[in-house]
Amino acid sequence: MRQYSVVQVDSVYRCGASCHQVVHSVEDAEFHTFCVQLKRFIQALADEASSDYWAPFVRGLRRYRFLGAAVPLAFSSPELAGGQLAATLREHVQRGELVYPDYIEWARDLLDALESVSSRDDAPLWDACRAIASGPGKHALLLNLPPRGADLSQRIEQSFPDGRLLWITAPGLRSLRCYDRIIAVGPLAWFPQYVTDAPRANEIHVVRYGWIADPSRDASTFISTLNREPPRQASPRRSPPPAIETELDAREIVPPVEWAGLGHSAADSSEDDDVVQARLFLLEGGDGVFLEDDEGSETTVIDLDQDAALSVRRLAVGEIERGMFVLLRTEGGGDYIPELADRLLGARSREIRDLQQMWKRQLRLAVKAKNPGTVCAELRNSGSIRANETNLRTWMSNRSLRTQHFEDFLAIMRLLDLSQRAQEIWEKMGVLRVAHQTAGQRVRKLLIARVQELAAEELQRRGRMDFELSGEDGGTLTAYRVVDIAPEPALVSSWRISHPFELEGESWRG
């Protein structure tokens, strides 16, 4: 459990009372030219920018532009992958030569600019950050995205072997830990408001390219305040606006999440008979995961806003919120509970699982051969009371071990010509359910112990952490912070459920 003292809490209030902001404008003419060129190109394309041909091209370049302004690494860093992108897009451009003669030269110029920038080993953002962090004290390097590789950590370690510079993402600033300086990489508009409204440092240094316009935000929480001169945003010191004619708005640079595209690619499973309704969750570090989103679907979460006893729990997928951590099996993949349940069942697990697969598969085939409405009607004629399309989807899903009531189960068995084995299958599914419940309780107990052991602050700071569970139930689980949640569910193959995957290749930002 989080423990703290009045003195620690007071340090947060002291930061709030005395914190000031300094903006450091970084200039780089070549990168600036590339960014402005891209802006003009997108404007010229207008609606064409979202066409099948131009969308991947624009998406790739926007991603590089964003990473170049958000990651304090060399332009040539593998984390930005600019060279590889330029090569890929050149091939793409060649294919459109005849169709888009007006834009091809422009596109080639852009790729030339990208190649030139991405071949450079200098890192202007890092240089500025390093200079600021050279001052005495403990500093935090605040990033919009956690680093995917070891490049940044190595740079930090080389320049600050004494460990006084630490990278963090914004949620890491929700704890009571305070720093002497927070060095925010990128405009403040990219970070949650609490970074400046509830500062965890005496100084916030904003390191951003000078051509990025950073609009100020309303600092008030309430529409009417008793303290009439809220001083929290008292004239933060900012450098004069850069004398650049071609600025880019901070919000324009952040590529939006293209949910529709992601949903489409994942839902490309029309030939698969094992399809479930799922929702895509974007995870810290650029990964994604589909979680089954049918009624009754649950997954294990860690919610650091909760009490220790409630911080690890099974939660309906529809109730998961941004900022919570979902717990996924990263060795072996998928949900850990079924695997542990199988271990608890021992030799019997094979037979019971086969039985489960058998009736689920037959039910899905029946639904595919007829249609959900017809199957529901047949089930009702066979004695089912609760047969409707929502329940039918749940019953087809592997997450549901059996129906709540025997009469519904018997109706399914009758439909599948398994009525003679109905009682046997019902009982074996009951055994499986008990094993799942026992496994869930055991994992939860182990996890609560681990969450209590580890510094929640560290989990909050990193946004992702592996858990090695000791003892006979040992295994590796990874807690990922939920960054965003798809607004609409999609139909995906069941094998994708609970398996985290890299979204980088799927260009999750448009």
Add this chain to the structure above:
Amino acid sequence: MQERGHRTVPPESDACPVALENLRWVDGASRGPLPDWAKFAVSLGAHVAAAHDDAARLVVGLAAPDRSFLSVLAAVGIVGAGALRTSDSSAHFRELCSLPIDTPVVLRSGNRRTVGRVIGTREHSGELKIVIQLNDRDKTRHYLPESQSARVQVSDDAQIAQRARRTQIRINETFVRRVLRAVDPLTFATTPRVHAMIVSHLSTLRFEVQVPFSAQVSGQGCVGTLNDLLGLRPLASGGQSFRTGVHPIDARKDPSHDLTDSRTVVLFDGSAAFLRWQHAFSSWDAIVVLSRTETRLAEAADLLNQMYLRRWEGTEGTLAQMEVPTSIEVMTYREVRR
């Protein structure tokens, strides 16, 4: 570099029933005076409790850089103000005399208390007395005039009322006396009235109320905890009375059984507490403590702002004299009590 302005909170107010100048934080061997934000929280609680109006409830919203300790410190102010109010012996005697026959009560004798019930009132030598019959073997009757009525308190717990045995009053007497002005610690410890109701996570509260503080007078410190003042109901055991109710955020039922006093002030400890339970406390004076780092801050602030727009009247005047620490934003309004 430009420094932000920082106004200071006056060390204490004569109106505050809590001796803020005596209360010190303890961190290992170190001691120190309460920081401004902590003094503000205590004073705010006392102000809200004192500003009770039967016709209109007062709602105060706080947005702070962190909400740790704010709710429990505000509750200390509420309990202090409540204890001061209930120490009016004349009003207390009138209340006792109006109780129905057989109402369970506890009678304090020294630092012990015994369960009994109200038998009625009698006039002896022209003086009205309340008659209490103890649940002991001899069914002893006590005839108490107004001057001794503080020894009698209504029992809040039906189970306690069934017991005949005497129980010892457990209280950190020195700590309470030094922190709460003009309050008799023994009366305070046996007055089972819920002055404050905190909606929060139980383990968070359990931790915060057990953090040591010191009550220092003339260089002499006496260590105690906020629970010595608050008497959190879930921590009260063995027939000890409580002064602060707790409604866990994850509770499944509404908390109506805990709130019988319209003067109780409800504290919502965080956005989740407010969003989930504000509907259940819409008649009570309330303090909503929000942390700016909470994931549901915007949602909670939106709801509070909407409630403000539907208010009966603004009440900036009520709390306008308070100096608010620069890191805390405060909104306040009144609305017709439902």
